[in-house]
Amino acid sequence: MPICAPVKETAFETATAHPVVSAPDIEVQIAEAARFTRRHLIASIYRATSGHPGGALSCADILATLFGAELNVWPSSVNDPQRDRFVLSKGHACPTLYAIAAWHGFCDKKESLNLRKLGSPFQGHPHVKDLPWVETSTGSLGQGFSVAMGMAMGLRMQKIRARVYTLLGDGEMQEGSVWETAMCSAHHKLDNLCAIIDYNKMQSDALNEEICGIAPLADKWRAFGWEVFEIDGHDIPQILSTFHRAATTRGKPSCIIANTIKGKGVPYMEGSPAWHGSVKLSHEQAETALQALGCTAEEIKEFLDV
Amino acid sequence: MPICAPVKETAFETATAHPVVSAPDIEVQIAEAARFTRRHLIASIYRATSGHPGGALSCADILATLFGAELNVWPSSVNDPQRDRFVLSKGHACPTLYAIAAWHGFCDKKESLNLRKLGSPFQGHPHVKDLPWVETSTGSLGQGFSVAMGMAMGLRMQKIRARVYTLLGDGEMQEGSVWETAMCSAHHKLDNLCAIIDYNKMQSDALNEEICGIAPLADKWRAFGWEVFEIDGHDIPQILSTFHRAATTRGKPSCIIANTIKGKGVPYMEGSPAWHGSVKLSHEQAETALQALGCTAEEIKEFLDV
């Protein structure tokens, strides 16, 4: 397993401060974290014999960037009221969250491979119990977003300048409560709230447009009063700069529509809803995936030997 | 009580046919029906000692037009599978529905004044039981719209060319399930579905924009894939022609945003959310309201003597 030091293990910084590393440096670090994240999540889903690889892979770059450069939260500050919050509203992608958390030292890299097992805190969907850095329990689409809005309100009421980030799926846009939250957040001018949509064009069964079309998505969010950014969700510099623009948006919440590829990084999964979940990866499939993600034979052995 | 013959007591017509009366004639008849409706609902709410007059008055012209010229449903055809359906999604405005139904002979004018009483089928919110012309039970905002969508699907599956109309409140736009239905109806290209929004700018407690802003409303519906018409919801010729345009829209559902005045027709109620509900009308208030609605002293006595 590639042992890389986490990007930040430093002291607590203020809500608006960003790590003082030069841009290219941090981009390289984030890319490395994203690579680790993809490998780790494939391994954990393989070991679990079930899970949702497609939507976990599509958001790896987003989460790597968020944890690598945007969130002012470190293992030492998980209980600090001043910390930024991240809510994984599309809870089924938690292997990505566990992986990036492991990368940054919130949990043990090896232990967090113990996914979906009885007694493990790394449940099939994120649960607050036993994982202090999981901000709320999710798994039922739509709810995490509403909870995140409540957090943004709570922080503002307590005059805490931290920000709240939440990641939603595009299929999740079909849940009505998402639009309740969108409307209410805009009404309350929650500019400390940022929703990122993992726009991978696919949901559980098929393409969004086959199941229930959500286009034009940006128009919807604008009509609901949000500042909207449309980006390539695998372009780390673009994600970074968009987070910055979102953080400086005043008077309304920000929505980042991140165009992504479901299964990104594992060629045989890319662009196929079949890999949404709950799928069981064979040893060969996991191996092929890790090869595609650049693992050495030794790393593959370490990841897959249970 | 003004005894006027219902506009239609004729035989059943096809889904697309409109009554063969000249335009001015029908407009006069609808205006008369609307006048009756407003008087009747004030009387029934007065007698019930509770109810929601504001939002009942704002939709009187819309319902009078719908029942007077658009819906191919008559007392003799309430069980005809080919009939058009009307769903009052903002169920608290049912005194308007009961009044226009009484006007058209679906129920007894006098009996339908017996609102909200034990044993009366005219409950505080519409219920299918004992009232065959009530198409679904409503009262919980948002649900009627979803039910209407299901009806539109059911009719299409059975190759019935009838149309489904539903009336929603503007406060109701805050319910997430409304946007689920909006998205799903557009996806399924339900051009036999027409949603009318009673845009009276007010809800239970205050103005929409104080509670939770819903503007820009037309943009929202367009972004959700609907054909949108914005009209004056008290201008009968405009309502009529818009129904016609909606009925000829193909490939998508139609949304008519009807700008209205809450409490319309009763000056002291107009523009005040205080008259939303559940309010008790004093005898004097009811009298003043009926006077404003052009009732003679005799008619007032007949309406208010319990």
Add this chain to the structure above:
Amino acid sequence: MSENNAPALIGSSGDSLREAFGKELTRIAPEYPKLVVLDADVAGGTGVHHFRKAHPDKFIQCGIAEQNMVAAAAGLAATGMIPVVTGFACFLERAYEQARLSVGYARRNVKIVASHPGLDVGPDGGSAQALEDLAAFRAIPGMVVISPADPIEQALATRAILEYDGPVYMRTGRSGSVRLFNDDHVFEIGKGQIIRHGLDVTLVACGVEVARSLKAAELLAEEGIEARVVNMPTIKPIDEALLKRCVLETGCLVTAEDHNIYGGLGSAVAEAVTKNRPCPIEMIGLKDSFGTSGEPDELAEHFQITAPYIAEAARRAMARKEHLQ
């Protein structure tokens, strides 16, 4: 005319449970700096208009969007606030799954306070009469479920739920209510009380049915039957010890609630009784039917949950007890 022609809001009598709740919450708010109240455009009906007026900065208007409101409350709680979510009982059911996951499963310190429960909403009709809320919320693991009987108890319960750390569902009520208790009344989550002594039968009730059970006990007393009356404001966790004692001492029970007979107080009592010492139980409540329009008292009569029916149930329970012996 508009000024002095203000509408008379229905049921805003000072002795309703919602008023007791709203006023007490407003009064004690300064003691709970993290308290925040959420509303979905029905503040005028839940009693929290008092709170909004006094503490506008602690009042969050969510619009007509109960799902978002309940999950948002979980988010507020996650930041250390103490959110009190208010609404009409039937519409709060819209957020059942949010109450389950974001509140219950995450075990957030959220208080859901529901007015207009049971037949209480009266003329609005069956659509608005929540007769399944106690059952639904009781089934959520870890959720405390409370239904006080009078304004004094409602006020005490209001403080108690703020003191308690965890998810709570509490009923209030819109109708004018009978005052049953004095200022020295004690409310403790999980505890019921014997409020009338008797050894022939125990009437276990919550909410509006407590007053009716007391009346039933009077009717029975006229026949020489000594009915014990237990006020059981906490439906979950139910006071098993007290029930055990009542079964031992009176040998049969009647439960009375403004709720479906399936899943609410009656079931909680039946579960406890069959788990400990079983005895005959007769249940008063709606017999798996929806409500309809009418005044709450008329409806109570219509659906047979008033004192005479409770008394009749007591006679049946006693007859069954005899039969067993």
Add this chain to the structure above:
Amino acid sequence: MSENNAPALIGSSGDSLREAFGKELTRIAPEYPKLVVLDADVAGGTGVHHFRKAHPDKFIQCGIAEQNMVAAAAGLAATGMIPVVTGFACFLERAYEQARLSVGYARRNVKIVASHPGLDVGPDGGSAQALEDLAAFRAIPGMVVISPADPIEQALATRAILEYDGPVYMRTGRSGSVRLFNDDHVFEIGKGQIIRHGLDVTLVACGVEVARSLKAAELLAEEGIEARVVNMPTIKPIDEALLKRCVLETGCLVTAEDHNIYGGLGSAVAEAVTKNRPCPIEMIGLKDSFGTSGEPDELAEHFQITAPYIAEAARRAMARKEHLQ
């Protein structure tokens, strides 16, 4: 690689309850021309992918929007269709209030069929394990609630709910299930059956707990205890007559369900028993706790709802019966 590298879907074994449901529905569909199936993007998990394939024109994809789906089904029913709403049990709770009003109150002929109930969803974890669905839906007036025990019964129940005119909530299951019944098995809404004879204690179970209760009876038999086993696939309306008989003949009961001990089968049985002839009841189910990740069988063990725990509960129930005599 993409072609022959197709993912293996978990739990799609041919003997799961969802498969039995999905296949039977597909098979008998031609007999019910008004039948229509609704899905919220989980057809692959509920068994109705079979139906979609065979009858695409009778399949409505609603997207991930359970609220709209359930109320839309009411609308379809209003036009004379027979809608079968499918989904995972936990997510169908999202539409609880729609089930209450648009389906239950309007009494529409809608069938809500929920897969992944209880601990059945396993590794997905506590968020997805619906342990309160029987309680919540049972509380809705007029709602029939069913939880079959094996594929044969599931298939029979599938036809039975289509024949029945009114709202129904029915569980299926994703895990491979034990086959208990032969082709001559009979399922009738509202009827339970004695599937093993015995006079010492009755084990009343539904769903996956029926097989476990049979195993418990075997364990007990080794000790010379003759446990009767009752399969109770209809939780509502509960078979009161059968329960009465069991109480009379065995004097004590154990209930077993993959559900919270509050509000489900155990409560339904306790209500019926205390209403008729009371007796000791021990309840097996989750003790008011949420689930967690793990394989269903492991979880059943962890939460103590397997055969040894049922057997132990039977011993407790019998001891309490003795004590009473």
